[in-house]
Amino acid sequence: MEVRSILTLSCCLVVTTGCSKIKTAETTYPKVISECEGQAISGRHIARWSDGHVSLIHGSSRESVIKEFVEPNLDQLERVEPDYRVTIKPQSSGALPSTTLVDNWGVARSSADEAWTLGYRGGGITVAVVDTGMDVEHYQLRNQIAYNKGESGSDALGRDKSTNGIDDDGNGFVDDYAGYDFAGNQPRVFDYDAHGTHVSGIIAAEHQDDVAGPSDHVQGVAPEAKLLPLAFIDASGGGSLYDAMRAIDYAVKRGARVINASWGGAGCSTVLRDQIGGLFQSDVIFVAAAGNSGLDVDSFAEYPASFNLRSQITIGATGTFNSRAQFSNYGDRAVHLFAPGVEILSTVPGGRYGLMSGTSMATPLVSGAVAVLLSARPNASIDQIRQSLYASVHYDSTYRNASRGRLDLGSAVRELIK
Numbered sequence: 001m002e003v004r005s006i007l008t009l010s011c012c013l014v015v016t017t018g019c020s021k022i023k024t025a026e027t028t029y030p031k032v033i034s035e036c037e038g039q040a041i042s043g044r045h046i047a048r049w050s051d052g053h054v055s056l057i058h059g060s061s062r063e064s065v066i067k068e069f070v071e072p073n074l075d076q077l078e079r080v081e082p083d084y085r086v087t088i089k090p091q092s093s094g095a096l097p098s099t100t101l102v103d104n105w106g107v108a109r110s111s112a113d114e115a116w117t118l119g120y121r122g123g124g125i126t127v128a129v130v131d132t133g134m135d136v137e138h139y140q141l142r143n144q145i146a147y148n149k150g151e152s153g154s155d156a157l158g159r160d161k162s163t164n165g166i167d168d169d170g171n172g173f174v175d176d177y178a179g180y181d182f183a184g185n186q187p188r189v190f191d192y193d194a195h196g197t198h199v200s201g202i203i204a205a206e207h208q209d210d211v212a213g214p215s216d217h218v219q220g221v222a223p224e225a226k227l228l229p230l231a232f233i234d235a236s237g238g239g240s241l242y243d244a245m246r247a248i249d250y251a252v253k254r255g256a257r258v259i260n261a262s263w264g265g266a267g268c269s270t271v272l273r274d275q276i277g278g279l280f281q282s283d284v285i286f287v288a289a290a291g292n293s294g295l296d297v298d299s300f301a302e303y304p305a306s307f308n309l310r311s312q313i314t315i316g317a318t319g320t321f322n323s324r325a326q327f328s329n330y331g332d333r334a335v336h337l338f339a340p341g342v343e344i345l346s347t348v349p350g351g352r353y354g355l356m357s358g359t360s361m362a363t364p365l366v367s368g369a370v371a372v373l374l375s376a377r378p379n380a381s382i383d384q385i386r387q388s389l390y391a392s393v394h395y396d397s398t399y400r401n402a403s404r405g406r407l408d409l410g411s412a413v414r415e416l417i418k
Helices: 062-076 105-109 112-117 195-204 241-253 270-282 359-376 382-391 409-417
Strands: 003-007 040-049 053-058 077-087 092-096 126-131 226-231 238-240 258-261 285-289 312-318 337-340 344-348 352-357
Touching: 040 062, 040 241, 040 270, 053 241, 062 077, 077 241, 077 270, 105 112, 105 337, 105 359, 112 359, 112 409, 126 195, 126 241, 126 359, 195 226, 195 344, 195 352, 195 359, 226 241, 238 241, 241 270, 258 359, 270 285, 285 359, 312 359, 337 359, 352 359, 359 382, 359 409, 382 409
Parallel strands: 126 226, 126 258, 258 285, 285 312, 312 337
Antiparallel strands: 003 053, 040 053, 040 077, 077 238, 092 352, 344 352
């Protein structure tokens, strides 16, 4: 039985089974409910230890893991559960030629340029894109990467640290100069699908404009922010919960203030919920897609959207007429605000642009907005960022979200710095 470990920040939320119950192997690794069985990855199990770290356990079945692993380590374990499959589900997509006029309507509709004219463009803030990877050579993204200084320059033998096959900064990852590919367990980052590159461009595609609108290039919401590309979803459109958690943990260690999560799945995971909840202690904001099932996630839960944690902001999508997109999930409690997410043109691999729709596209608009807000007030708490977004929304009483509103970044900046 193989055991692999990562360090997480999830120790602040402890799962209990009630004060009157005695801890047993069966309660530490409870049976999976029927609706979650289809998401479980065969032979892979996640264990959270009492000191906060998380391990990947390889075992043929729950019963064998209980006998060979849980029972011998019961006093040191908090929770064991299956590793689950996580997916991206864009509503629609289509590649367009690189010469296509980019209208940047979502950025304009979100009043991002009002923040730019005030001098706030995301400078000094790193946004981790936990997704399918990124085309790090795209001409609007290559200058936006949060490069790892510990893996740059020359080593004692004159070799390039970014490619010398050595963990120069001692963080447990070899040659992680431009992010990391957790799906392939390799430092070379590329995009398995185009989804991650598209999301990255919405957040921080490089530009110098002060006015949002039609252009020959993509206008990132936070063009002075840095992007940390972290792949955990492969070409199949899916990835593992364990790899997602590794990426989230890595993002925190690399100093990301914002984590963009345009994906869903793993609804039965207690360890993911606790890890995201623990981000609050590090002042890291987790921006999550509401999902594209057209459902009320307060009643029909999808995750991580429905976790509704203090460290989390969950985003639904609106269309060109500002109404909720038909595909977008909603929720008066768990979905916090809406942002444009229909026919959004952004960067895709090969120096091109592509059109995509989904809450996956609305989410990075808000991740970029949060980066801009943090650049305006770097010491702002998560609660203060959330309050500035809530207090400044384009209000619509018909919106089924907690703020009853749609993103208005210019007003949010003014609210935060007043």
